[in-house]
Amino acid sequence: MSLIPRGTGFDPFSFGFWDPFDGFPLGAGAAGGSLVPRTSSETAAFAGARIDWKETPEAHVFKADVPGLKKEEVKVEVQDGNVLQISGERSKDQEEKTDTWHRVERSSGKFMRRFRLPDNAKVEQVKAAMENGVLTVTVPKEEAKKPDVKSIEISG
Incomplete structure (x- = not known):
């Protein structure tokens, strides 16, 4: 089984590299796993x-x-x-420089x-x-x- 990095082709077994919501405005992908608009x-x-x-x-x-x-x-x-x-x-919410956000869903x-x-x-x-x-x-x-x-x- 070959793992093809995203953008170079499609391998149905490599879902770890493929983000089905990539480019979708409410996608989860790189937004940290939550349905937060990427904007x-x-x-x-x-x-x-x-x-x-x-x-x-x-x-x-x-x-x-x-x-x-x-x-x-x-x-x-x-x-x-x-x-x-x-x-x-x-x-x-006001953001302090010492704050560490773990999730932003609101x-x-x-x-x-x-x-x-x-x-x-x-x-x-x-x-x-x-x-x-x-x-x-x-x-x-x-x-x-x-x-x-x-x-x-x-x-x-």
């Missing part, structure tokens, strides 16, 4: 904040997981009349998510609250209009 930019690391969107009879409710963030670090805006934007930034950086709200959203009444690392944004809905029915008297 010096802090903006990509926290870009995918997880957000649920449900619709109730009264409102559209968005729940975002933002663990470790303070409400001052999160921004909720309505843009262009019907686009809900949730954004924020998680700061990187992401830092900026995040932004945008949602086009339906026509029945009352954007002027949006409310946001944060508790235990979960941001809840409530967008009330207009009541469904009932069709006007006018009875017509039948003559004859």
Whole structure:
């Protein structure tokens, strides 16, 4: 069995030299065995904040997981009349010269998510609250209009 160094060919038995995630932005390989983005930019690391969107009879409710963030670090805006934007930034931990990091898995950086709200959203009444690392944004809905029915008297 020959062990071919990476980059000179493919040997299916030499997985010790072959990194299947090499070049992939969330690869494990040389990043120390964790799924940490290989980038010096802090903006990509926290870009995918997880957000649920449900619709109730009264409102559209968005729940975002933002663990470790303070409400001052999160921004909720309505843009262009019907686009809900949730954004924020998680700061990187202060690094001391005497510190030795063994693993870095918690992401830092900026995040932004945008949602086009339906026509029945009352954007002027949006409310946001944060508790235990979960941001809840409530967008009330207009009541469904009932069709006007006018009875017509039948003559004859």
